[in-house]
Amino acid sequence: WxxxxxxxxxxxxxxxxxxxxxxxxxxxxxxxxxxxxxxxxxxxxxxxxxxxxxxxxxxAPAGFSVKGLVLADPLGIQLLSGVVPDWWEPRDVVISEGEPDWLTWSTRQRESDEQGPACLGVEAGAWSKQIADRIPDGCRVVIRTHHDEPGERYARQIVTTLQGRCQVFRSRPGEEVSR
Structure with missing residues (x-):
């Protein structure tokens, strides 16, 4: 990848x-x-x-905004594109904060293994209702943002936009990249 x-x-x-x-x-x-x-x-x-x-x-590139843009692994890109693969079970999504944590989660599975979570990464201003709307109903979403004030704010935004459509779980402190 x-x-x-x-x-x-x-x-x-x-x-x-x-x-x-x-x-x-x-x-x-x-x-x-x-x-x-x-x-x-x-x-x-x-x-x-x-x-x-x-x-x-x-x-970010000088003079350009990255608001509303996320990091996405290949499966995450498919979901954002509106493609939900038939083979994708379980329907898990991991949303992490920052490039290092996102890269850690995106590389936890082998490239030859199609199964696994879709991995999205957020920063300040990245999450939006439009992105949330691309996550299929019924998905299990694990929020692995940091447990500081910005990370908690990102988690609240994500929960608010997915509430009632997806099973949303929040990592505990120290679990952001560990499990």
Missing amino acids: DLARALPSDQRLPRWASCRGGLWIETGHRVIFRLTEEAGQAVSLRARCTDPSTTPKSL
């Missing part, structure tokens, strides 16, 4: 691949993630720094 890419250090970048600190390569934001809109189309990206002491940890 093509979940993330690394920018080569000698890559020439467009102007939008920058921030106040310089080009993404110069700031260490070299891991690139595709962002998907509610119809399953990849329409933007986010760059992540591998140095945990760097802030901000992630950057």
Whole structure:
């Protein structure tokens, strides 16, 4: 699966691949993630720094908004596209917060194994009713956002948009990426 890419250090970048600190390569934001809109189309990206002491940890393209865009693995992209595979059982969806947690959940199963949860990843402003509407009724949704104030806010937004249609579960503190 093509979940993330690394920018080569000698890559020439467009102007939008920058921030106040310089080009993404110069700031260490070299891991690139595709962002998907509610119809399953990849329409933007986010760059992540591998140095945990760097802030901000992630950057959107300069001059562009990533509001309403989520990280999505191949099964997540199918769901957002309106395709619910006949073979998909159990119908589980994992919604995690941030690129590292999303990547962890998206790679927990082998590529050759079709079964498994659809994995979506959220950040500030990513979740919307339009995205929630693409999750089929009756799915089991596990929310694995962080247990800090922003993560709790994302979880409440997700619960509100799925309530009554899906079985929604919330991870306990410390379980975001563990189980």
